[in-house]
Amino acid sequence: MTLENEIRDFVTKYELCPLIVSGRDMTAYQSWEGFNIAKVCDFSTDMSVELIQKSLVPQVDKNKLISYVRNDMPEGYLGFLRSPLMVTVLILTATEVNRVSDNLLSFLEDAFEALWWRHDIKKSGYARVVLSKLSKSEFKKFFSAFCATSYFAEAIEMNEVQLHKFVSKAKSRLPIDASEEDLIYDMRINVCLLLQDGGHYLFGHRLFQEYFCAGFVSSLSGGQYIRAIEMAEKRSATDEVLRFVLQMDQEKAERDFVLPILQVLMKDYKVDRCSMAAYQRALLGEPAGWRGRREPDQRVRIHLNAVRSMYKLEPSVNDIRELEERSKHKEARYSLELIEARLGDDRRNMIELHDLVSERVKRHSDIDSLFG
Known part of the structure; x- marks a missing residue:
């Protein structure tokens, strides 16, 4: 007899005895007659x-x-x-x-x-079985891929169909034999990283999604690594993914992403020597109303915003986006000095960061050369 049947038989036999059942899988209890389901409110x-x-x-x-x-x-x-x-x-x-x-x-x-x-170690005599049979490192790789595919789809909360789609995509990247149902069970019940609320699923805390997504991004290389950072830049002003990417492997992030874009600024845009007006045009494009107005290089803009988020630079990504909006209006040509003043700190940040990162990348390269 299952534990569920034993509980229900107990309630039938001793109907005047109050009984509280604590558990995580709320949907499993919806068919229990004579029970009311209560959810715990947010804590103060x-x-x-x-x-x-x-x-x-x-x-x-x-x-x-x-x-x-x-x-x-x-x-x-x-x-x-x-x-x-x-x-x-x-x-x-x-x-x-x-x-x-x-x-x-x-x-x-x-x-x-x-x-x-x-978790559950204090529950004497009861050990949870990992249905997927994945090791900790294997589960972490799977969950990182799951978090990345849901994060880039901008899904903090998902329905059943979306959940299976994200699990399927994550599973396809790894040599995993486990069923989607077993993987979902482990995420929800065994590790408690995914919660169910009725027909919807959400993360125990959004920071877990961002942390594991960053782990997935850090595992990529070459063009996939750059593209993932570009995609994460869209939400970089409001989350921690890019800062986690930098912290997880600073050497890789600076060598493969940060230094190349800073070198573009130094070599192609000559930011250490150009005027502030030229720096403004390079980053934001020419103010509205200028004849033959040119838009900024969008890839350069995205990469620089990613760098600002990684290092929490000031002016922030939101500050720069505000300047971008200002530059689109006709009156921007009459407030160029104001925009230049806001960009002054940004240019100094980029020049100083270029020098620091260049030195670190060179030092790591020298160390690597000693060990072949």
Whole structure:
């Protein structure tokens, strides 16, 4: 007899005995007669602290984590506190790794480790079976491809049809024999990286999608690597993908992407010697109303915006896009000095970054030459 049948038989036999069943697969319970389904609301900070206080970890660890949550947690982590599951992951990460990294990339890696190995470890006598039979590294490669194909389709939430399409695309890139159903089960139930809400599926936190997508991009090479960065630039002002790409493999990102575009600026546009008006025309095109107005090189524009996002430069991508909009209006020709002033810092950033990256790439090249 299955556990489900045992529970339902118990309720039938002892109908006056209240019973609460906690689980993740909400759709599995919809056919249970006599049960009402309740969902946990988003947590407040106080509720997160209460959950930490009730967790089965030493009090000294609780006190440290509560102090961290109330006083020291980086702003980028605050979204984790709204989800009971993610607060649990935070507890596991802090207690098992004995730290909560201030580096978002490292924290997400630690969180994945906690979800893969340690979630449910406190549930004595119960171990989850990985239906896909993938190892941790194999699952990570699959999930990275899944996150990338859904990210580039701009799908943070997806229906059943979309889910299977994304799983199929991700599976086609890897030598995986597992069925789509088993892969989906592992994502949802075993690793808890994908949540189901009725007929829709969404990520436990959007940062997981961005983190694993960045891992997929970093695994590419040549033209595919460049193209993936170009595609990620569209959302770079509002997410972390390109910053993760740089942090995951800074040597590769600077050698294959950052330095080439900065060299174009230096050699083709001569930004270290040109006037600010010339720099403005190179980046934004000539102001509206100019005879024979030329548009900027769109590929150069996209690459430079990607660089700005990777290094969190100021002016930001949004600032540059605002200037682009200004340059399209006729009055822009009369406010050229204002636009030039805003671009002054940008040009200095690019010149300084070119020098720093050139030096780093050369140093790595020299080191590689020593080892053949």
